[in-house]
Amino acid sequence: MIKTHSLNLKRDGNIVIQDIDFSWDKGENIVIVGPNGAGKSTLALGLSGIIPPDSGSIVIDSKDILDYDLKSLREKTGIVFQDPEMQFVTTDVWREIGFGLTNIRADRTEIKERVDAVIRDFNLGDILDRDPSALSAGEKQMVAIASIYAMEPEYLIFDEVTSFLDRKSRERVYGLWKSINSSLLIITQNFEEINFGERVILLEDGKISFEAKTGDLEGSSHFSYNSDFFNLLKQNKERIPQYDRILELLK
Amino acid sequence: MIVLKDICFSYEDKEVVKNCSMSFDMNEFHLLVGPNGAGKTTLAMLLKGLLKPSRGRVVSPRGEIGDLRKEMGFLFQFPEDLFFNDTVFKEITYGARKRELENIEEKINGIIDLLSLDRKILDSSPFNLSYGEKRLVALASILIWEPSYLILDEPFSGIDWQFRSRIAEVIKSLKEKVGIMIISQELDNFISFVDRVSLILEGKAVFSLPPAEVNWDEVYAAGCDIPSAVRLAKKLRDSGIELDSGASPYTIPGLVDALKR
Numbered sequence: 297m298i299k300t301h302s303l304n305l306k307r308d309g310n311i312v313i314q315d316i317d318f319s320w321d322k323g324e325n326i327v328i329v330g331p332n333g334a335g336k337s338t339l340a341l342g343l344s345g346i347i348p349p350d351s352g353s354i355v356i357d358s359k360d361i362l363d364y365d366l367k368s369l370r371e372k373t374g375i376v377f378q379d380p381e382m383q384f385v386t387t388d389v390w391r392e393i394g395f396g397l398t399n400i401r402a403d404r405t406e407i408k409e410r411v412d413a414v415i416r417d418f419n420l421g422d423i424l425d426r427d428p429s430a431l432s433a434g435e436k437q438m439v440a441i442a443s444i445y446a447m448e449p450e451y452l453i454f455d456e457v458t459s460f461l462d463r464k465s466r467e468r469v470y471g472l473w474k475s476i477n478s479s480l481l482i483i484t485q486n487f488e489e490i491n492f493g494e495r496v497i498l499l500e501d502g503k504i505s506f507e508a509k510t511g512d513l514e515g516s517s518h519f520s521y522n523s524d525f526f527n528l529l530k531q532n533k534e535r536i537p538q539y540d541r542i543l544e545l546l547k
Numbered sequence: 548m549i550v551l552k553d554i555c556f557s558y559e560d561k562e563v564v565k566n567c568s569m570s571f572d573m574n575e576f577h578l579l580v581g582p583n584g585a586g587k588t589t590l591a592m593l594l595k596g597l598l599k600p601s602r603g604r605v606v607s608p609r610g611e612i613g614d615l616r617k618e619m620g621f622l623f624q625f626p627e628d629l630f631f632n633d634t635v636f637k638e639i640t641y642g643a644r645k646r647e648l649e650n651i652e653e654k655i656n657g658i659i660d661l662l663s664l665d666r667k668i669l670d671s672s673p674f675n676l677s678y679g680e681k682r683l684v685a686l687a688s689i690l691i692w693e694p695s696y697l698i699l700d701e702p703f704s705g706i707d708w709q710f711r712s713r714i715a716e717v718i719k720s721l722k723e724k725v726g727i728m729i730i731s732q733e734l735d736n737f738i739s740f741v742d743r744v745s746l747i748l749e750g751k752a753v754f755s756l757p758p759a760e761v762n763w764d765e766v767y768a769a770g771c772d773i774p775s776a777v778r779l780a781k782k783l784r785d786s787g788i789e790l791d792s793g794a795s796p797y798t799i800p801g802l803v804d805a806l807k808r
Contacts, residue, residue: 308675331707333677378705379625430558433624433701434583459704460624462582462732464770485707 297321298343298373298451303352305335305342311350312338314502322357322450325473325480327493327510335502336483337378340453343481344375356451367400374449374478378456380440384428389420392428393443400447410446418442418468433460441469445476452478458486548572549594549615554603556589556750563589565750566603573615573696573726576718576740578758580731581747582770587730588624590747591698594728595619620694624701626685627678635676636669639687646692658687662717679710686717696726703733711736738774739798746771758797776802 298320305313312335320326320343330336341347342354345361354361356372364372374396377383386392394411402410415421418438423431428439437460444452454473458466473480473492482492490496490510498506549571556564563586571577571594579587592598593605596616607615623629632638639658640651648654659666662683668676673684682702689697699718703711715736718727722740729737738758745755748769754761763777774797780790783806796802 310675331677332679332705332710379628381625381628426559426561432563432584432586432588438583456705460583460701460732462770463767463772465583485705485711 297357299355300343301353301355303342303354304350305338305347306350307338307347312502313342315352316502316504318497318504320451320479320481322479324495325482325493327490327496328481328483328499329485329487329490329496330499334499336499337455338502339499340375340455340481340483343451344373344453345369346375370396370400370447370449372449373451373453374444374447375453375455376441376444376457378459380433380436380457381429383440383443384436387427387429388425389428389431389439390415390424392439393420393446396443396447414442414446417472418445434462434465437461438465438468441472445472448478450478451481452476453481453483455483456485458484458489548609549605549607549612551590551593551600552604552606554593554600554605556586556593556598556600558589563750564593564600567747567751568603569745569752569755571726571728572743575726575742576722577726577728578731578734578738578741578744579728579747580734580744580766580769580771585747585769586750587747588700589750591621591700591728591730595621595698597621615696618695619698620689620692620696621698622686622689622700622702624704627673627681630673630681630685633672634670635673635684638673638684639669639691642688643691648692651691654691654693655687658691661690661720662687663713679706679713682706682710682714683717686714690721694725697721697728699727699729699731701730701732703731703736732772734772734774739800759795761797763795763797774798780805 300316300318303313303316303318304311316339328336328339338347342349345364348362356364361369384392386395390411393414394407397407397410415424420439420442423435428436431439437457441457458469461469470492473482480492482489493510496508496510497504551567551569553566553568554564555562555566567590579590581587589598593600606612630638632641636655639655643651643654664680664683664687668680673681676684686702702714706714711733718737719740721727741758743755744758744761746753746766746769763773767773776796776799780796780802784790790805791808796805
């Protein structure tokens with residue numbers, strides 16, 4: 297379980313995440329939604345140990361995040377960024393996917409087997425020798441996902457990773473989300489993706505302003521702030537806003 | 548008008564544009580759809596002249612291609628990554644100052660109104676803005692020098708639904724004055740005012756048609772998104788609700804009209 301207690305996170309000197317108590321069970325998939333600037337990415341960076349708590353704490357499986365060494369932290373949590381370019385460090389796709397494993401000093405044969413398997417799973421055989429930075433935006437995102445997936449972290453965070461992907465690649469990611477063993481935290485602007493979580497959290501102004509079991513969303517009424525957004529949330533199935541508009545026009 | 552004639556382009560040894568021919572009318576709103584890696588961004592860069600084709604030619608019937616390109620604004624993917632000024636004011640006006648334009652103060656006021664930006668952000672650092680505001684600032688820094696043609700490469704990605712509809716509104720109002728070429732996986736926000744859709748597959752334009760004539764099944768089969776109205780119409784048909792035999796609505800109001808009939 298990952299648990300935060302009165303967590304505050306700063307970015308560029310400003311408090312972005314304010315006093316959050318949040319828990320993420322092993323095996324649980326969570327979806328976080330919220331407007332731009334709400335602090336979603338900052339929370340993700342905090343939970344993956346990239347930015348330290350300004351105050352409060354993050355405890356991963358009963359151990360404070362600050363007490364982990366890099367290798368064991370990377371086995372626990374992984375993050376795929378919105379802008380894949382941020383995470384590229386090598387000049388070919390094969391080495392990019394193996395980089396994380398090499399970095400935590402995994403065994404050579406193990407690295408080769410693992411990378412080859414991931415390349416097969418992600419269907420990346422055609423672009424194996426290419427420079428990740430010279431790929432198309434969608435291909436970059438698939439390589440970024442594959443290279444984190446290769447490390448098989450227990451808790452895996454996806455920060456708006458599907459926004460550049462075409463339908464087919466998105467469906468490939470969805471297939472991965474369904475089959476993967478890691479616990480997932482999916483940050484998204486795409487309402488269809490809410491269904492991949494057992495729990496949905498709305499983050500606004502650095503705070504959790506709403507959370508619910510995904511199954512309980514319909515019919516929920518104890519919510520007034522930013523109600524347009526909430527209506528979109530609770531009616532996410534099959535992009536309901538479009539159905540609403542049809543009904544309205546038919547009247 | 549700019550015409551790409553049998554052009555090819557390769558990154559390293561990978562050919563991403565292959566004998567592609569297509570035209571860009573400087574007065575229309577032109578949407579490029581296609582799967583990831585199909586060559587859409589590369590085509591946009593060839594159009595703007597940021598890349599040179601390895602074969603083929605980019606021509607303009609009246610020969611003014613250099614002038615046309617100078618008038619093209621290009622909103623790149625993740626344009627915020629290119630910010631380098633310490634205030635929003637400097638970031639927005641950078642291009643206009645480089646071009647030595649006059650009345651910059653007046654122009655920035657117009658842009659701020661057009662984009663409904665908060666005047667207070669002008670003195671703050673562009674790096675501290677929210678993602679949606681950053682995207683609008685990036686757009687403002689192009690619009691301020693009044694390009695006559697705009698290339699928008701995935702302008703909605705990473706943007707929340709409120710900012711997405713704001714950006715779509717801006718595009719709609721710009722469409723009256725400037726030609727636009729847009730690359731986007733997301734279609735619902737603006738499909739109702741698109742003039743032409745081109746499907747790009749493996750570095751080639753498969754077709755270039757008005758949206759009403761597009762075979763959206765072909766777009767879907769290529770691995771791309773299609774407008775929600777097209778998806779809903781298909782679902783209705785599959786569940787036994789017949790639409791007008793000739794109707795192929797691609798907008799929600801179009802679908803509603805077909806249902807009413």
